[in-house]
Amino acid sequence: MTELAAPLALPRRDPALIDYLSTRRSAPAQALAGPGPSDEDLQAILRIGLRTPDHGKLFPWRLVVLSADTRAALGHALQPLADDQPDPNKARAVLAKLTAPPVTIMVVSTPVRGHKVPVWEQELSAGALAMNLSHAAFAHGFSASWITDWYAYDPRALGLFGIGEGERIAGFIHMGTLECPPMERPRPDPADKVVRR
């Protein structure tokens, strides 16, 4: 746990940050190639992620950095489970998203049940952690992709990932470098999603 020593800085207008947040776009995970974050970058990215807000200081999540070797082994072990998915060919194909990227962090939601902080809020915090890790990757000059895929829900796959009782995979944050910038995707019109009351 970090010490509570010095006051933090107040926000200041930051055009570069505004520009980043206005144009940020996920990468297709299977297109992420090297270079990925160095060990030093990864430490900084993880620290940024661990600053994520949560109600009650429960820190209701944990992170697993899945090495390339571990992901290759998982990809192999998941192959037979892919055959039982509704679309086995697609289920096998998407395993490339797990194995191709240089760096992958698995975000696991670990809510404390029976606590006065609702589980929903604790799970929201896991999602915020996933997003913060993505932002941290981009801030270090890498592209990132937050995905789940079928193996985040298949009970047998969860065993392979070491997911315990009451835990859920909030997502895999894949990080690396894209050869070409991604295309924009449709974004909602504020008039359709925002009301002022």
Ligand SMILES: Cc1cc2nc3c(=O)[nH]c(=O)nc-3n(C[C@H](O)[C@H](O)[C@H](O)COP(=O)(O)O)c2cc1C
């Ligand atoms: C919780 C979550 C789960 C996702 N799971 C998948 C997935 O299983 N497969 C996939 O191709 N994309 C998945 N995505 C990525 C989205 O399909 C989409 O690429 C992404 O939200 C684009 O966001 P952006 O353009 O604003 O970065 C997921 C995204 C989120 C937030």
